[in-house]
Amino acid sequence: MGKSKFKPYIIESLTITNAGSEGKCIARYDDKVVMIDHAVPGDVVRAKVTSSKKSFSFASLQQVLKPSADRIDTFCEHVGMCGGCKWQQMSYEAQLRYKQQQVQDAFERIGKFDFPPIEPIIGSTQQQFYRNKLEYTFTNKRWLTSLDGAAELTTAEHAGLGYHIPGRFDKVFDVNKCWLMDDLQNEIRNAIKSFCISNGYDFYNIYAKEGLMRGIILRRNEAGQWMLIVSFGREDNQRITELMSYINRQFPQITSLLYVINAKLNDTIHDLDIQVFAGDDHLVEKLENLKFKIGPKSFFQTNTMQTLTLYSKAREFAGLTGNENVYDLYTGVGTIALFVSKQARQVVGIEYIEGAISDAKINAQLNGITHTHFYAGDMKDVLSDELMVKHGKPDVIITDPPRAGMHEDVVKKIMESGASRVVYVSCNPATQARDIAWMQDKYLVTKTQPVDMFPHTHHVENITLLTLR
Template sequence: MRRNKRERIKIDHVEVVDIAEEGKGVGKANDLVLFIPHAIPGDVVDVEVTRKKRNFAEANVTALRSSSQHRVDPFCEHFGICGGCKWQHMSYDAQLLYKNKSVENALSRIGKVDTAVMEDILASEQTRYYRNKLEYTFSNQRWLTEEEIKRDEELQRNALGFHVPQRFDKILAINHCYLQADPSNAIRNSISAFAIENNISFYDLRKHEGALRNLIIRNTSTGELMIIVVFAYPDEEQVEQLMSFILEKFPEVNSLLYVINQKKNDTIFDQEVHIYHGRDHIFESMAGLTFKIGAKSFYQTNSLQAYELYKITKEFAGLMGNEMVYDLYTGAGTIANFIASDARKVVGIEYVPTAIADAKVNAELNGIGNTEFFAGDMKDVLNDEFIAFHGKPDVIITDPPRAGMHADVVKKLLEIEADKIVYVSCNAATQARDLSMLGEKYDVRRSKAVDMFPQTQHVENVVLLTLKN
């Protein structure tokens, strides 16, 4: 271990032995645990410490001494700066290995789950262009390379792309993104070029001024396309100018929408959506069901793998046709409507009222008459009166946000004593915490991870719990 002139700690020949949950490589030097971005198990690296605590530190790779057998060349020109796809430098087989391992570690260590019930992870058939929704940010503060910074010249500073990690005000201009299929890249690049050419101002994330703020592109497996332009402070002529250009350039768009958002945050859930052309929605299809997706609708971002996730959820539930099912955190009712034909009745609960409205529309759209949906805070809605009115569930499906279930909800599930609980989670650590509490009355019978997000450290996991005798 040595220090340079600026007192930055440098450590040579660090062997990377594991991967942390946030996707960073893990090494060790002189009893100091190191978290190292862009390093993978099997690498031997020289590093420079960027932040140090008592027992751990964060460090950046300064030299790659020897490469892991799992290391591959990243396929994206933006890898390393862009905040997405952090595992492109790792083979897909290794990605699956370490995702499975992270789930196993969390469930066994925190949830005390027997590893014997944990099944192999389900790989994604698509490892590129798998997302059906992307959101880009306009900014007048483009991220500059070191070479650009050194140049003594005026540079184009407008950018349409993704946030650089830990720099909320800096946007990386994206040339080609491998997350969403064509015409996504053409749409983004064409809109950016047109706005620059016509002097339509890009948003200033610090001063909160400028015309263009965000761009959202949604597509479906049925080939439908939605484009949403989020403006901040445009002239009326600028809105017409840009929207007419988009329609002329991409006449295949089914839903061309815009929003005027002058709040300090980017969310559009509380904003009015204006239709410029076509419908206010697009349609997705899954297993013979049709789902209506609006600008504010929630839908799993990997359509093909979502079908596999829901099939596993249904399989774990083991429905015979006569069960009362509660679908907690139902979102737009996708799981509820997906399993409805195999249950007597499905009751869905969700915090977001617009999502519940979508769930009801989707049930009606598919002629499903045995689902009911309710909006409200889960810990408040799921009470004794609600259960007495609708009936005790035989099966509970729960798919909470990353934070997991509120302790009061877990307590209520223990009181209800449904025969089965199927727990779907995008965060194995919080899932394991909840499983530990549910272990008072339930046994974990099966657990299966599903890779919904290739090239990233994120993974979904489905667990089946059965009531103890």
């Protein structure tokens, strides 16, 4: 006999009690944890349970019966469909409270080490329009909330330029206004879409893998200069020139106007040649007195203002006097390494991606910094005894690993290095807590500072200072 199929059911009244580390809100019903999007702790809601496992189930919000004191009006017309800004129905103060709690919980429940009170989280100065980069995808069949009348829509009405529906690589909804990046990006995106529709350009069909218009990437620096990369699915010189010329005329703020022909099956452009249509092939961003060259393929933290806050805190925790040998692990394009270099005798930066290390070297040169050394490779291989013989043992280690945290071998090497201070910058308090627990015999948690880089999401950045016992 086959398994009985799960039947969705309604919970008439469900009290939301908490916000979970993955961004969903949490309630309890029938001895199970219920996870639900778009709710706020303190809400009483009507919910539909859509799937269920042994100890937890997923539900969708049907109606708010009694709003939480932390519930506020949402600002975005795409709420509910879009995967971004999922916490926008929660006041910013409450968002910060739950992010702070996330760090506290991870340290208590996963880390189980002693730690002094965590500093109050530093909120983002900008809570909207805070990003410096966005990517949009063209589709010839935009996602419709209701299929009523879809058959009657014209090709132009089906055309969209927007974001993927969460978890769906093949479904894109049309964006009219996004609040994540300066409003000019909305003007640019909507102008490109209108031009393409009016002039009969074909939008990408994800199933047939064809269509001229594939995507756009927008970047801006704090000085208000913009980079636009338009991705085309095939060569079509006339149409490409007409569109790019139109954009060039309309938007003088775009100082780096680029395009790429992408006939591959996936959307990534890192392995493709980028063409300069007008202006420079890069932007320059400034952090304090440092300049960073940002090419179309370069990584850069996406909330520039908060990056400055984050790096300044990390540098403060590092307690540099000018004599220290600093290792910056997971250095990306060398931003932290260069940011602390003025206060260090030497900085060694290590990063997996070769292109990022090339950018790091270029950025060091651009700023006339000669006492940094950058290496590309897997951290567990590059952070070796040989490296420490070559450059000397670190006095201070700054580490900023990806969400998965550090490999056990890397943690062991840090402990063997005898560095007197380790500044651990993390975008995932759970893996950070695990890694610190591994180090607790050798290192003492001295200070912890959460920073919010991504308002209206559950993400939290956390800096912890570990000192040698």
